[in-house]
Amino acid sequence: MSSEKILSESTEEYLEVLYKLSLKERPVKTTNISSMLNISPASVTQMIKKLEKEGYVHYSPYKGVTLTEEGYKVASNITRKHRLLERFLHDVLKIKKEKVHDQACEMEHSLSDDAERALCHLLKNPDECPDDEELIPVCDFKFETCEECHKRRQEEVNEVGKRDKNLVSITDMKKNEKGKVSFIRGDYKVIRRLMDMGITMGAQVSVLEVAPFKGPVELLVRGSHLALGRDIAKNVFVEIIRETTSRSGGAVSYG
Amino acid sequence: MVKLPECIEKSDYEKTLSSSPKNETSSQPCDITLALAGNANVGKSVIFNYLTGSDQVVGNWPGKTVDRAEGNLQYKGQNIHIIDLPGIYSFSTFSMEEIVSREYIAYENPDVVINVLDASVLERNLFFTLQLMEMEVPMVIGVNQMDIALQKGFQIDTEKLEKALGVPVVPTVATRGEGLQKLIKKAIKVSEAKKIPKTPIEYGGEVEKVIKQLQTFLESENINLGYSNRWVAIKLLENDPEINRQVESLSERAIQFSNYLALELEQIHNEPSFSIIASERYALANRIAAGAQERCEYKISLSEKLDKILIHPLYGYFTSALVILGLLVWTFVLGNFISEIITNAMSFFQPVDPAMSGPVLAVLWNGAFGGLVAGLTLIVPFVIPFYIMLSYIENSGLITRVAFMMDSFMQKIGLHGKALIPLILGYGCSVPAIDSTKILETRRERLLAAFAITFAPCSARTIIILSLVAIFVSIWWALALYVLDIIIIFVMGKLALKAMPGESTGLIMEMHSLRLPSSSVILKQTWNRTKSLTYMVFPIFIAGSAVIQLFYVLGVLEPISNFMAPLTVGWLMLPAFAGILLIVGVVRKEFVLLTLVSFVGTDLSLALTPVQFIVLALIGMLYIPCLSTISILIREFGVKAASVISAANLITALLVGGIAAHVLSLFL
Numbered sequence: 064m065s066s067e068k069i070l071s072e073s074t075e076e077y078l079e080v081l082y083k084l085s086l087k088e089r090p091v092k093t094t095n096i097s098s099m100l101n102i103s104p105a106s107v108t109q110m111i112k113k114l115e116k117e118g119y120v121h122y123s124p125y126k127g128v129t130l131t132e133e134g135y136k137v138a139s140n141i142t143r144k145h146r147l148l149e150r151f152l153h154d155v156l157k158i159k160k161e162k163v164h165d166q167a168c169e170m171e172h173s174l175s176d177d178a179e180r181a182l183c184h185l186l187k188n189p190d191e192c193p194d195d196e197e198l199i200p201v202c203d204f205k206f207e208t209c210e211e212c213h214k215r216r217q218e219e220v221n222e223v224g225k226r227d228k229n230l231v232s233i234t235d236m237k238k239n240e241k242g243k244v245s246f247i248r249g250d251y252k253v254i255r256r257l258m259d260m261g262i263t264m265g266a267q268v269s270v271l272e273v274a275p276f277k278g279p280v281e282l283l284v285r286g287s288h289l290a291l292g293r294d295i296a297k298n299v300f301v302e303i304i305r306e307t308t309s310r311s312g313g314a315v316s317y318g
Numbered sequence: 319m320v321k322l323p324e325c326i327e328k329s330d331y332e333k334t335l336s337s338s339p340k341n342e343t344s345s346q347p348c349d350i351t352l353a354l355a356g357n358a359n360v361g362k363s364v365i366f367n368y369l370t371g372s373d374q375v376v377g378n379w380p381g382k383t384v385d386r387a388e389g390n391l392q393y394k395g396q397n398i399h400i401i402d403l404p405g406i407y408s409f410s411t412f413s414m415e416e417i418v419s420r421e422y423i424a425y426e427n428p429d430v431v432i433n434v435l436d437a438s439v440l441e442r443n444l445f446f447t448l449q450l451m452e453m454e455v456p457m458v459i460g461v462n463q464m465d466i467a468l469q470k471g472f473q474i475d476t477e478k479l480e481k482a483l484g485v486p487v488v489p490t491v492a493t494r495g496e497g498l499q500k501l502i503k504k505a506i507k508v509s510e511a512k513k514i515p516k517t518p519i520e521y522g523g524e525v526e527k528v529i530k531q532l533q534t535f536l537e538s539e540n541i542n543l544g545y546s547n548r549w550v551a552i553k554l555l556e557n558d559p560e561i562n563r564q565v566e567s568l569s570e571r572a573i574q575f576s577n578y579l580a581l582e583l584e585q586i587h588n589e590p591s592f593s594i595i596a597s598e599r600y601a602l603a604n605r606i607a608a609g610a611q612e613r614c615e616y617k618i619s620l621s622e623k624l625d626k627i628l629i630h631p632l633y634g635y636f637t638s639a640l641v642i643l644g645l646l647v648w649t650f651v652l653g654n655f656i657s658e659i660i661t662n663a664m665s666f667f668q669p670v671d672p673a674m675s676g677p678v679l680a681v682l683w684n685g686a687f688g689g690l691v692a693g694l695t696l697i698v699p700f701v702i703p704f705y706i707m708l709s710y711i712e713n714s715g716l717i718t719r720v721a722f723m724m725d726s727f728m729q730k731i732g733l734h735g736k737a738l739i740p741l742i743l744g745y746g747c748s749v750p751a752i753d754s755t756k757i758l759e760t761r762r763e764r765l766l767a768a769f770a771i772t773f774a775p776c777s778a779r780t781i782i783i784l785s786l787v788a789i790f791v792s793i794w795w796a797l798a799l800y801v802l803d804i805i806i807i808f809v810m811g812k813l814a815l816k817a818m819p820g821e822s823t824g825l826i827m828e829m830h831s832l833r834l835p836s837s838s839v840i841l842k843q844t845w846n847r848t849k850s851l852t853y854m855v856f857p858i859f860i861a862g863s864a865v866i867q868l869f870y871v872l873g874v875l876e877p878i879s880n881f882m883a884p885l886t887v888g889w890l891m892l893p894a895f896a897g898i899l900l901i902v903g904v905v906r907k908e909f910v911l912l913t914l915v916s917f918v919g920t921d922l923s924l925a926l927t928p929v930q931f932i933v934l935a936l937i938g939m940l941y942i943p944c945l946s947t948i949s950i951l952i953r954e955f956g957v958k959a960a961s962v963i964s965a966a967n968l969i970t971a972l973l974v975g976g977i978a979a980h981v982l983s984l985f986l
Contacts, residue, residue, distance in 0.1 A: 151578075155574055155575075155578075173585070174585075175581075175584070175585050175588075177581065177584055177585075178581040178582075178584065178585055181577055181578075181580075181581045182578075182581070184577070185574050185577050185578065220590045220592075223589055223590055223593045224589065225588070252412050253824065253826070255410060255412060255592065256412060256826055257826065258593060258597075259407045259408035259410065259445070259596065260407055260442070260826060260828070261441070261442050261445065261600060263593065263596045263597040263600050264589060264593055264597050265597060266597075266600065272629050272630075272631075273631070274629065274631065274634070274722055274723055274725065274726065275632075275726075276727070277726050278722070278723065279722055279725045279726075279735065279825050279827075281829060285439075285441045285442050285600065285603075285604070286438070286439050286440065286441050286442060286607075287439040287441075287442045287828060287830075288828065288829040288830070288831075289826070289827070289828055290718070290722050290725075290735075290825055290826075290827045290828075291825060291826055292725055292729070292735075292824035292825035292826070293725075293726070293824075294824045295824035295825070295826060
């Protein structure tokens with residue numbers, strides 16, 4: 064996910080413009096950027112230098128700017144989001160052509176990759192954006208075909224939450240230790256069933272008993288005793304809650 | 319895990335259902351239709367039994383292998399039809415029970431739904447209650463097992479709960495009948511007023527906003543699925559495939575909009591929308607539960623102490639083994655004892671051995687009578703005690719503890735802990751055992767379990783092993799056959815797993831608190847189960863036995879037996895008449911023995927060599943399931959699966975038998 068690095072909106076905006084301009088000329092002249100963004104050439108140069116430092120562009124004075132590989136990736140992604148949004152605003156929400164560009168400019172920065180994907184499904188994999196009929200860049204998801212991508216959206220979510228380093232599988236929890244459910248992976252139906260049974264994100268669980276020979280684990284969750292097979296249990300991850308004051312001594316903390 | 323077997327009246331139900339969508343299974347007109355809904359093991363069936371008494375039928379939901387229990391109650395001149403919905407935790411589409419329940423509530427519109435809660439696990443139970451309220455049905459809540467909650471240290475203020483939910487709440491202890499009169503009174507009142515909880519419980523901030531937005535949109539699109547639109551909106555956001563499909567056929571725009579809203583939510587929380595809604599609903603349930611319950615002083619109860627032992631990493635295995643052994647010993651010892659009494663009593667009237675000569679009518683009569691005795695000596699001594707014990711083990715919660723301990727072993731043949739129960743049953747009789755595979759989640763698992771069961775040495779096969787091998791060869795050879803059978807079960811289980819690959823369902827099982835089950839529920843459950851089994855087994859026994867004996871007398875079996883000679887005599891090295899024994903044995907395995915006796919007299923050692931005894935016992939043990947087993951296989955899994963299983967049995971028997979015949983004749 065590209066959201067790991069949070070880029071400022073202006074960075075994204077610059078990269079987007081560079082993407083568009085570099086389809087016509089390479090390297091892109093800074094004057095073209097400044098006229099497109101309606102910003103003085105001086106501040107454009109300043110920003111470009113900043114982008115170069117971050118590794119998104121190569122800049123040689125008097126010649127112009129070219130996108131690095133990394134820069135191209137970010138730029139095409141943001142452009143894709145922008146154009147998909149334009150399509151959405153125009154086709155689904157029936158907003159006038161002239162207005163969609165500005166609106167999309169606002170929205171593109173906060174659109175997650177998942178949302179982008181769903182948008183693409185909703186619009187049935189569009190090729191062009193409505194206002195100037197430019198091509199929408201391809202997505203950078205690892206799917207062979209659009210069809211494959213579609214199926215996954217409908218059916219399977221095989222992970223919920225984010226797997227951080229400090230998380231522990233419940234099979235590794237000690238008895239009577241408390242943990243907060245933070246990450247579940249596995250079969251979609253199993254995840255749904257677990258959530259119905261109370262193992263939702265943030266729910267507090269503790270281990271009551273573990274059967275030997277890789278047998279199931281008995282948990283206490285939301286006041287109910289739940290047995291989970293080892294293969295399911297090992298894919299539920301928690302953040303251990305350190306108890307600062309153990310008033311009750313643990314033994315009577317369940318029931 | 320309270321499961322009742324489906325009943326023979328299934329087809330009747332389908333008829334009544336197709337002719338009139340409303341419930342009119344009873345001949346009397348019903349004033350009120352009442353549905354019981356709630357999680358599994360909250361005491362719904364206890365309430366159902368209390369209310370309906372003996373006036374109840376257990377059938378099947380049309381086309382589904384889910385039990386449909388219904389009954390009638392006369393209350394102050396009103397005729398109340400009660401339906402006990404299966405115990406479920408949510409209204410998703412991941413199990414038949416859930417689909418059946420939600421479609422019943424939406425399409426058959428019960429006048430009132432009684433939502434039964436387990437007071438000791440209030441929060442988890444309220445998760446379901448909230449979903450029921452979203453469906454906007456007239457409802458009453460019975461907070462059951464107040465006594466167990468108190469033992470666990472929870473004091474529940476039902477008035478506060480009533481205020482928080484806006485639905486009438488009645489505290490009950492169903493096992494003692496407490497509060498049930500009040501519950502039914504409130505339910506009638508609600509059904510008369512058709513009172514639907516007006517203000518739905520609202521979710522937190524943006525989730526509620528999104529639900530409302532979608533609900534308004536659905537209304538503007540004039541979507542009506544029979545469910546409330548708020549519920550449909552929530553289900554769409556939860557990505558419910560069934561509702562998605564239904565809405566999509568009416569308005570694609572609605573789906574697009576819901577996808578868009580779901581994404582908006584996912585963006586905020588960085589989680590799939592179904593997960594957000596589950597969390598929000600639980601947060602709500604938690605708040606309501608916390609507001610209505612107070613912790614009070616409590617002692618660690620006996621059941622909790624017992625529980626510690628039952629799932630102890632070491633003692634747990636002993637107790638599990640004890641439970642299994644206890645069940646087997648109880649069934650066998652008691653069963654054999656009663657079986658003998660019945661056989662003796664019946665032979666007083668008529669010889670029960672197969673008649674192999676005489677006038678046709680006499681043979682038919684003898685055959686039919688023999689079949690009747692066969693049925694009686696199966697159902698009364700073995701099945702009834704077994705069902706009673708099983709019901710106890712199930713309802714007390716013992717079974718979940720055994721499943722917990724045994725899960726890792728069962729995983730080896732692709733099944734989880736709960737599948738142990740049908741397998742143990744198989745040692746008694748395959749028919750109820752296959753029936754009980756219903757407790758497993760998927761058809762694949764049910765099939766795997768049923769397949770393993772057909773190899774288990776049921777009581778009839780045990781009799782063959784004992785009387786052929788133990789008496790005429792040696793007890794050690796009999797034991798060896800038993801051990802061999804267990805190995806065969808394991809090997810065949812592994813093979814079946816190879817043949818039917820697929821994800822095996824992991825164990826997700828609630829371990830509700832241990833309790834002494836109410837004997838009225840036990841007896842009624844046993845009665846319903848026995849009844850449905852009787853309807854199925856008796857006609858087969860009677861007709862099958864009569865026909866086969868008739869065939870024999872008419873000389874039809876002789877040519878078949880001769881035709882089979884290359885196999886029986888050549889490969890298995892048995893006497894020529896063995897073909898007839900095996901055909902007769904299909905009706906009922908003991909017939910192998912009885913027919914043999916009628917051929918050669920009681921001293922069997924004159925006719926067979928030790929190797930032949932062992933081979934005959936082996937074949938008799940494995941070769942094909944008996945008629946009643948085949949018929950339940952057909953009922954549960956269809957003709958194709960039943961034939962495949964029978965064929966696999968036959969091939970295994972011939973292979974193992976032939977090899978044994980050739981190898982053993984070198985030594986013995």
